[in-house]
Amino acid sequence: MRVVVQRSKKASVTVDGEITGQINSGLVILVGVTHDDKEADAAYLSDKIANLRIFEDAAGKMNLSLLDVGGQILSVSQFTLYGDCRNGRRPSFIDAARPEQAIELYETFNRFLREKGIQVETGRFGAMMDVALTNDGPVTLIIDSKDKKA
Structure with missing residues (x-):
């Protein structure tokens, strides 16, 4: 799994003119899933993000975690995080997991965060979404579960 983590002062996601999720201070997380991701990847990333x-x-x-400050999360599914732009001018998304696999891991990831006591708001999986945020810092990080050290 791959995530883009953005520290945010406020954020929201809108689908078809309806706000499906919004937060005040916290993190906006764009979440991508690839074919060989498992529940362990979702567990690793949820723990890393909560305690980062x-x-x-x-x-x-920068010494405090999301748990320390009582921040919220806006989690947005983002298959384009596995877009490959190395060849030609049109990205290939062959590395992105099929929706039926991706939605299960995306929801598991969000559940793991909620189990840590974090308020998690979401967009709508597979929908065209408008994401608005005020990036705080800006602080933006990319974390890939395959890059973890043993």
């Missing part, structure tokens, strides 16, 4: 120290403490240093 990217919020500032009283001294202005």
Whole structure:
């Protein structure tokens, strides 16, 4: 699984003119799933994100996690994170998991975050979504479950 994590002051996702999810301070997470991802990938990323120290403490240093600051998450499925742009001018999405596999892992990932006591708002899987956010910092990170160290 691959995620883009953006620290945000506020964010929302809209589908067909209806807001399906919105948060105040926290993280916007774009979530991509590939073919060989398993529940262990979702568990790893949910734990990493919940405990990632990217919020500032009283001294202005990034020492606090989402759990420390009581932040929220806006989680958005994003198959294009597995787009391959190396050949030609049109991306290939062959590395993105099929929707039936991806939705299950995406929902598992969100459940793991909720089990940690985090409020998780979402878009609508597979829909055309408008995502609006005020990026805080900006702080933007890319994390891939396949890059974890043993």
